Amino acid sequence: xxxxxxxxxxxxxxxxxxxxxxxxxxxxxxxxxxxxxxxxxxxxxxxxxxxxxxxxxxxxxxxxxxxxxxxxxxxxxxxxxxxxxxxxxxxxxxxxxxxxxxxxxxxxxxxxxxxxxxxxxxxxxxxxxxxxxxxxxxxxxxxxxxxxxxxxxxxxxxxxxxxxxxxxxxxxxxxxxxxxxxxxxxxxxxxxxxxxxxxxxxxxxxxxxxxxxxxxxxxxxxxxxxxxxxxxxxxxxxxxxxxxxxxxxxxxxxxxxxxxxxxxxxxxxxxxxxxxxxxxxxxxxxxxxxxxxxxxxxxxxxxxxxxxxxx
Amino acid sequence: xxxxxxxxxxxxxxxxxxxxxxxxxxxxxxxxxxxxxxxxxxxxxxxxxxxxxxxxxxxxxxxxxxxxxxxxxxxxxxxxxxxxxxxxxxxxxxxxxxxxxxxxxxxxxxxxxxxxxxxxxxxxxxxxxxxxxxxxxxxxxxxxxxxxxxxxxxxxxxxxxxxxxxxxxxxxxxxxxxxxxxxxxxxxxxxxxxxxxxxxxxxxxxxxxxxxxxxxxxxxxxxxxxxxxxxxxxxxxxxxxxxxxxxxxxxxxxxxxxxxxxxxxxxxxxxxxxxxxxxxxxxxxxxxxxxxxxxxxxxxxxxxxxxxxxxxxxxxxxxxxxxxxxxxxxxxxxxxxxxxxxxxxxxxxxxxxxxxxxxxxxxxxxxxxxxxxxxxxxxxxxxxxxxxxxxxxxxxxxxxxxxxxxxxxxxxxxxxxxx
Ligand SMILES: [Zn+2]
Numbered sequence: 001x002x003x004x005x006x007x008x009x010x011x012x013x014x015x016x017x018x019x020x021x022x023x024x025x026x027x028x029x030x031x032x033x034x035x036x037x038x039x040x041x042x043x044x045x046x047x048x049x050x051x052x053x054x055x056x057x058x059x060x061x062x063x064x065x066x067x068x069x070x071x072x073x074x075x076x077x078x079x080x081x082x083x084x085x086x087x088x089x090x091x092x093x094x095x096x097x098x099x100x101x102x103x104x105x106x107x108x109x110x111x112x113x114x115x116x117x118x119x120x121x122x123x124x125x126x127x128x129x130x131x132x133x134x135x136x137x138x139x140x141x142x143x144x145x146x147x148x149x150x151x152x153x154x155x156x157x158x159x160x161x162x163x164x165x166x167x168x169x170x171x172x173x174x175x176x177x178x179x180x181x182x183x184x185x186x187x188x189x190x191x192x193x194x195x196x197x198x199x200x201x202x203x204x205x206x207x208x209x210x211x212x213x214x215x216x217x218x219x220x221x222x223x224x225x226x227x228x229x230x231x232x233x234x235x236x237x238x239x240x241x242x243x244x245x246x247x248x249x250x251x252x253x254x255x256x257x258x259x260x261x262x263x264x265x266x267x268x269x270x271x272x273x274x275x276x277x278x279x280x281x282x283x284x285x286x287x288x289x290x291x292x293x294x295x296x297x298x299x300x301x302x303x304x305x306x307x308x309x310x311x
Numbered sequence: 312x313x314x315x316x317x318x319x320x321x322x323x324x325x326x327x328x329x330x331x332x333x334x335x336x337x338x339x340x341x342x343x344x345x346x347x348x349x350x351x352x353x354x355x356x357x358x359x360x361x362x363x364x365x366x367x368x369x370x371x372x373x374x375x376x377x378x379x380x381x382x383x384x385x386x387x388x389x390x391x392x393x394x395x396x397x398x399x400x401x402x403x404x405x406x407x408x409x410x411x412x413x414x415x416x417x418x419x420x421x422x423x424x425x426x427x428x429x430x431x432x433x434x435x436x437x438x439x440x441x442x443x444x445x446x447x448x449x450x451x452x453x454x455x456x457x458x459x460x461x462x463x464x465x466x467x468x469x470x471x472x473x474x475x476x477x478x479x480x481x482x483x484x485x486x487x488x489x490x491x492x493x494x495x496x497x498x499x500x501x502x503x504x505x506x507x508x509x510x511x512x513x514x515x516x517x518x519x520x521x522x523x524x525x526x527x528x529x530x531x532x533x534x535x536x537x538x539x540x541x542x543x544x545x546x547x548x549x550x551x552x553x554x555x556x557x558x559x560x561x562x563x564x565x566x567x568x569x570x571x572x573x574x575x576x577x578x579x580x581x582x583x584x585x586x587x588x589x590x591x592x593x594x595x596x597x598x599x600x601x602x603x604x605x606x607x608x609x610x611x612x613x614x615x616x617x618x619x620x621x622x623x624x625x626x627x628x629x630x631x632x633x634x635x636x637x638x639x640x641x642x643x644x645x646x647x648x649x650x651x652x653x654x655x656x657x658x659x660x661x662x663x664x665x666x667x668x669x670x671x672x673x674x675x676x677x678x679x680x681x682x683x684x685x686x687x688x689x690x691x692x693x694x695x696x697x698x699x700x701x702x703x704x705x706x707x708x709x710x711x712x713x714x715x716x717x718x719x720x721x722x723x724x725x726x727x728x729x730x
Contacts, residue, residue: 015505092617092620092621093620093621093622094620112622113622113624114622114623114624114625115506115507115508115577115623115624116506116577116622116623117577117622119577120577120622134507135507135508135624136507136508137506137507137508138507169504170507172507175505175507198504200501200504201504203501204505236493
């Protein structure tokens with residue numbers, strides 16, 4: 001497989017991330033997807049390389065996906081989930097980093113509740129830093145697998161119209177997708193209550209904001225991406241009730257039937273809130289493809305960020 | 312009686328200015344004072360100003376001496392040319408009892424500069440009841456404040472402001488209504504939204520300012536609005552001043568120098584409350600400086616390096632300023648011609664003296680306290696953790712080349728710092 005040199009040694013976010021680099025990752029992922037479909041889905045490519053999963057915030061799915069991607073490429077893998085110390089709240093970042101440096105790992109996959117933590121680590125380590133979600137800021141690998149999924153299905157992302165429905169305000173998936181989709185020439189329509197989808201989002205890319213999920217919209221767009229609604233948002237008074245949210249923005253079976261394009265969701269789904277059970281049977285659903293593609297895309301990222309070992 | 316003479320110095324306009332003092336009082340000023348007048352001569356090159364006065368510092372004592380002590384804070388002040396500082400009572404325990412103030416004043420007698428204490432506006436800073444304000448005033452409280460939080464309950468605030476008015480002490484209000492946000496850590500604007508950081512809107516300040524101005528009208532208190540950060544607060548303050556209310560607005564170095572563009576760095580040294588906001592806010596504050604009711608307060612908030620190495624959500628709010636505030640403001644506002652030197656100096660001397668009712672200082676004049684600072688404006692220095700005296704090294708200008716080197720600080724006639 002041809003190995004393209006990415007312009008940055010880290011993957012911190014898709015804001016300002018070059019189009020050529022996104023395409024290089026997607027092209028490479030396509031090759032790995034083929035590998036994953038083989039009887040022995042494993043390559044020796046990253047033998048001798050070590051990947052550290054540094055998850056300050058638990059995430060079974062993303063962690064498992066990186067885990068599998070690293071193993072499929074024969075890299076060694078270490079998982080660390082720092083616990084809050086009793087003396088001070090949170091984890092002292094430089095302390096953690098010194099430990100990481102001492103382990104001499106080649107790549108650090110980091111998830112943290114605070115925006116900017118991967119950026120901080122990247123400034124202080126020689127390892128390649130991959131952002132696996134920093135607070136409500138970015139989740140570039142999720143957006144890349146979404147872009148990959150759209151590209152596999154439609155052939156090209158340019159010119160697509162993608163509706164992102166739900167809690168955009170608190171969503172790192174939405175932000176990374178806004179940047180990535182805009183860079184590749186798609187149009188993004190953000191849908192949700194004004195409390196969770198402020199109109200200022202139009203400034204971050206090729207973005208429109210609407211506060212009603214009309215049938216016309218479901219007909220007009222190529223893809224509908226539903227975002228996970230966290231129950232805490234209800235307590236913080238962003239909408240009146242989960243029932244109300246479901247009525248106005250939930251992808252019900254009936255709404256799903258009106259979707260002309262495809263239905264996507266970054267997972268895990270809160271059934272009965274953003275998706276009604278059974279909605280996935282009413283239209284073309286790419287939710288499971290997203291999971292499979294996640295491994296291929298993360299393999300591509302590890303492969304492109306880690307230089308081959310000499311000898 | 313020891314008479315000291317400072318010579319070799321010039322005034323704001325570059326004209327030779329010597330100063331002669333005896334004990335803690337200035338005896339004479341002039342272009343040429345004969346050496347024979349003095350028992351001791353200090354020959355220093357640079358521009359001489361009245362000692363700077365900072366109405367807003369956090370010396371963290373008692374309770375958080377790992378961040379700053381009275382001693383390290385006072386030495387940082389002297390190094391930065393400050394001869395009087397007012398330290399905030401959000402300590403552990405909070406300064407809400409006269410006994411505490413008396414003990415601290417006892418300790419402060421040894422310090423190289425005049426450290427004054429402000430007392431709490433409410434018991435325990437909890438906003439539910441007023442403390443023994445007359446007894447606190449008697450014990451030396453120069454002002455009353457719940458700085459760090461706003462006295463939200465308008466009824467309690469009414470009582471507290473009325474009491475302060477009767478005691479002829481200013482209220483230093485931290486105007487921020489916390490009900491406007493949930494755990495905000497940055498200016499609520501496009502940049503924080505893009506970066507996924509919970510925001511603090513301008514309105515949280517604006518509406519607190521409006522309430523406070525109404526109470527100033529009701530009670531006649533001298534109201535000092537601390538660390539104004541939002542341009543939307545300014546029309547309300549201007550209107551109150553025009554109406555004749557005794558109101559002053561505080562501007563900090565960080566709100567004058569930085570914008571929320573710094574959020575992009577995710578460097579927690581820029582994390583401060585109220586937050587640094589947009590270019591429009593910064594520029595409006597710069598334009599405010601010539602107004603005589605504007606006072607510079609640094610909100611010197613020292614933290615350990617360790618504490619500032621957490622992520623943006625966990626890191627504490629605040630910047631350390633005493634060592635370098637004047638140099639930073641001189642370098643970034645005066646030298647590029649955005650603010651004139653006389654204005655900056657007045658905002659750091661005469662205006663805070665008036666605010667605090669300290670009639671004996673803030674100007675170089677016969678009979679005033681011998682508080683002065685000599686700055687070599689053409690010389691440069693690079694603040695580093697090693698050459699600064701505050702325990703707090705949390706300032707993003709650390710390591711930057713700054714103009715304006717303090718050569719001498721004299722407080723109450725004694726040399727407090729000599730470089
Ligand atoms: Zn304050």
